[in-house]
Amino acid sequence: MxxxxxxxxxxxxxxxxxxxxxxxxxxxxxxxxxxxxxxxSWAKFDKFDEITQRMDAVNAENCASKSKEELHLPETTVGQVPQFNRLLSTVIYPNRTNLLHLHNMALNRAFFYSYVFQKLNETHHFKYQPGLMYYYFSAAADVSANEYNINGSGIFFEFNKTYPNWYRNIAINHTMLLFGPRAFRFDDYNEPTNFLREPTNQTIDVVDYGAGPQNNYTRDTYKLNEWYFKWMPDGWGKKGLDSIKKHNYNVGIKYSNETGKFTTDEFEGKTFYGPPFPGQNQQNQKQVFQPVDFTRPYFDCGRSNKWIVSASAPIVDHLPRYLEWFHLRRHWITAASVQDIDFLSVDFNPCPAGIGNPKSYLTDISRCKKSTMCEPLYGWGFRRGGYQCVCLPGYRYPPWQRGPFQGSQIESATEEEYERGFECLPVGLKQVIPIIRGNGTLGIGRSKRSVQKKQSKIEKREAKGPVIDKEKVEKRSIKALDGQSKILTKQQRFLRSVDLKELQYSYNKAQEMIESSQRRKRKVFVARYKRSTNAKSRSKRATFDKKAHERMQDLLRKKESVTRDNCHEKSMDDLELPGDVAYGVQKQFSNQARTALRLSHFLSNFLQNIDMYEEYGNLRGDKLLNIELLFGEALANVMGDLKLHGSGIFFDRDKYVGPDGKTRQLFGPYAWRHTKRGDDADQANKNYRALDKAGLDEAYLEERWFREVKERWQSNTYGLTKYTEKPMIRSDINGTSSKKFELYPLYYRAPEEDDGWWSPPYFSCGGEKEDSLGHVNDWVVTYSVPFFGKNSIGTALEFKGVVTVDVKLETLDLNQCPAEFYIANAFKNTARCHYESTYVSICYYPFLWSMTPSCSPSF
Structure with missing residues (x-):
């Protein structure tokens, strides 16, 4: 129990x-x-989180086992991609300039190779076509010169369409199966020579995608070759689209074989086929074939191991080459020019869809409240908070809020902070208490008592009233009342009896009586000399400067007074404008400057690493640069960017050596967009001209854009940036595997964008002739950047010449906003906005005669 x-x-x-x-x-x-x-937890799961999860699920270790869809993001993740037929009719905002430069660089390379392949298409031209290192160095220059824009660059040929001239055992009319040289930026934080263990963005890997295992990028199983199937294989002839997918371009070139003289007086014409050319008036996108196509964001598995976006453009060749029966040849799309950008650096618009913001995958993920309006910000990339919330009309910011609500603060706010803040207040009437004294009705004005004013006061806590400043208010007479007049009379009698002057009202204190006998009198100083009677008082300076406005009008009149018909009659002073007229050119035309910088990097790399006498067994070394390649580079700069109206390569005296080993005294190929009289507005025409400026009577060595750069770099090359290039080539003709190049790694020194020089605005005068011999016949600004090579004995670097680009002044936006005195802007402080009640919301306008800045109300 x-x-x-x-x-x-x-x-x-x-x-x-x-x-x-x-x-x-x-x-x-x-x-x-x-x-x-x-x-x-108030921040709900949205499409941004969905994209982030898909990106985090892929890395360098598991990307090879992922499916094709897992390696790609939705197509509309990148919105507002540039379209060629809309470039002149739409405004390109700063958050789209990186994509526009990517678009232009892909078009640049496509025009160059299309022109060179068809220009050097004869049998005796085979050895002058681009060699192996030309492809490698060109791709590397695209990456090194565009540090924040382009992450990779390459050219990919169609199957069995490559005619190599760098192998001894391949006949002239034989092809390689695959060839795809691509350069991409390498993360060199762990390099033995990098002591700081920080990425320098100055190391570039160059590989051949046609070599090694699983190298067939023409197959659908390759997963990452959308850029290939956009253009190849070329089967449009059967579909009736051959004339739409390929377009013809006209080029006229005037050569010179001696200084001061051209070989012929006429331009030698050349028509070649290139990428599509939709008209600027074709706005129906469903029926237009764009020359540049963008891929979906994808993970670059096994290479840069980053999420990137690619822009591709077609390259056209006349095939089969070197065939006697010319009627059997036709124009084929033989390769694609591909430019890549880091997806994380591409801005997106998180605001709701509307005019200027078409619907995309990440549309309307901002968290602005109903009383505010969303505005995207530039430079945020793929991050939250790239927007700001401004008050809608009829609302104002709270007193404690200074400026718009920033998206970064909204995204990081707690639930309580979000519910109680980031809201604009309705604009209403301000209520005041009217005070009637004497025969006038006075408004209420509160002012702070001066600390220097010492007076004896008798405080009475019972009575309260506002302080009235008689000098700052406007009196309005009203009909006097008899009763009130009697009361004021008694009050005055009382004040006189007690020897008081007046009753003073305070906003937060009692009524005070001030004894006039105890008031401290102000000391009066007697001037030693007689002063001017025009006394001046200090006041806040107005933002509108009348003298600056008059100077602006004079500059605009001077600009309009010079035309192509009378420019040859003007003096040199009349053909130039002050340097502060071009304020903002470094920022607005940075992409155009980087186009010249890319060519400078390529020339510096080529001239420092190529020796015409080097041979590598079965592999031939590259020939020195011939004139057709340099003319093609200058033409490609102009044809690939609608803002550029001229570009040139100008060698210093006795610095150009051709593939035949002969030295020219001067050589300066210059290309420009050719427009006939009356067609100046047609910026997207298909006619181009080029000439060797060495044939002109006056040498280009005395031009300011050449002289200024040469004086800086002729005797001292200190300050150039050192770049490292790691080329990997195929081990054999069939591309069984990849191996290091005989010279591995390669080094070269090249300038940066800030090492170039922007000229003051000047009129490039060519006179009344149709062929203006290298002159744009308009106001332009020129950017020139140097390039360098080894001296004659190969012991040191020396200045070789400059690369220039010309941009019309009318495409420069003026800034009329208020600015500090040290800002060199000829148009600052010319906006007629009232600074107390409005602000200049739109400060930038094209260089036009009539400029009216937008003045928005300030709350």
Whole structure:
């Protein structure tokens, strides 16, 4: 019996302990549930989080096992991609300039190779076509010169369409199966020579995609070759689209084989086929074939291991080459020029869809409240908070808020902060208490008492009233009342009886009586000399400067007074404008400057690493640069960017050596967009001209854009940036595997964008002739950047010449906003906006005669 009781007690104890444990577990679960509600749980899961999850799920270790869809993001993730037929009719905002430069660079390379392949298409031209290192160095220059724009660059040939001239055992009319040189920026933080262990963005890997295992990028199983199937294989002839997908361009070139003289007086014409050319008036996108196509964002597996976006353009060749029966040849799309950009550096528009913001995958993920309006910000990339919330009309900011609500603060706010803040207040009428004194009705004005004013006062806490400043208010006469006049008369009598002057009202204190006898009198200083009677008082300077406005009008009149018909009659002073007229050119035309910088990097790399006498067994070394390649580079700069109206390569005296080993005294190929009279507005025409400026009567060595750069870099090359290039070539003709190039790695020194020089605005005068011999016949600004090579004995670097680009002045936006005195802007402080009630919301306008800045109300 006792045993039973003990067991029962023991069982009861177990049951009690178990119940207590279950109860504690339930309480703990409730506590966890209660505490699991984070103060940031108000931010719901949206499409940005979806894209982030898909990106985090792929990395360098598992990307090879992922499917094709897992390696790609939705097509509309990148919105507002540039379209060629809309470039002149739409405004390109700063958040799209990186994509526009990517678009232009892909078009640049496509025009160059299309021109060179068809220009050097004869049998005796085979050895002058681009060699192996020309492809490698060109791709590397695209990456090194565009540090924040372009992450990779390459050219990919169609199957069995490559005619190599760098292998000794391949005949002239034989092809390679695959060839795809691509350069991409390498993360060199772990390099042995990088002591700081920080990425320098100055190391570039160049590989051949046609070599190694699983190298067939023409197959659908390659997963990452959308840029290939956009253009190849070329089967449009069967579909009737051959004339739409390929377009013809006209080029006229005037050569010179000696200084001061051209070989012929006429331009030698050349028509070649290139990428599509939709008209600027074709706005129906469904029926237009764009020359540049953008891919979906994808993970660059096994190479840069980053999420990138590619822009591709077609390259056209006349095939089959070197065939005697010319009628059997036709124009084929043989390759694609591909430019890549880091997806994380591409801005997106998180605001709701509307005019100027078409619907995309990330549209309307901002968290602006109903009383505010969303505005995207530039330079945020793929991050939250790239927007700001401004008040809608009829609303104003709270007194404690200075400026718009920033998206970064909204995204990081707690639930309580978001519910109670980031809201604009309705604009209403301000109520005041009217005070009637004497025969006038005065408004209420509150002012702070001066600390220098010491007066004896008798305080009365019972009465309160506002301080009235008689000098700052406007009196309005009203009809006097008899009763009130009598009261004021009694008040005046009382004040005189007690020797008081007046009753003063305070906003937050009692009514005070001030004794006039104790008022401290102001000291009066007697001037030693007689002062001017025109006394001046200090006041806040107005933002509108009348003198600056008059100077602006004079500059605009001077600009309009010079035309192509009378420019040859003007003096040199009349053909130049002050340097501060071109304020903002470094920022607005940075992409155009980087186009010249890309060519400078290529020339510096080529001239420092190519020796015409080097041979590598079965692999031939590259020939020196011939004139057709340099003319093609200058033409490609102009044809690929609608803002550029001229570009040139100008060698210093006795610095150009051709593939035949002969040295020219001067060589300066210059290309420009040719427009006939009356067609100046047609910026997207298909006619181009080029000439060697060495044939002109006056040498280009005395031009300011050449002289200024040469004086800086002729005797001192200190300050150039050192770049490292790691080329990997195929081990054999069939591309069985990849191996290091004989010279691995390669080094070269080249300038940066800031090492170039922007000229003041000047009129490039060519006169009344149709062929203006290298002159744009308009106001332009020129950017020139140097390039360098080894001296004659190969022991040191020396200045070789400059690369220039010309941009019309009318495409420069003027800034009329208020600015500090040290800002060199000829148009600052010319906006007629009232600074107390408005602000200049649109400060930039094209260089036009009539400029009216937008003045928006300030709250």
């Amino acid at each position: 006792e045993r039973f009781k003990k067991g029962e007690t023991f069982r009861f104890g177990i049951v009690t302990a178990g119940a207590a444990l279950i109860f504690a577990f339930v309480v703990l679960q409730e506590a966890v549930v209660v505490q699991s509600k984070s103060p940031y």
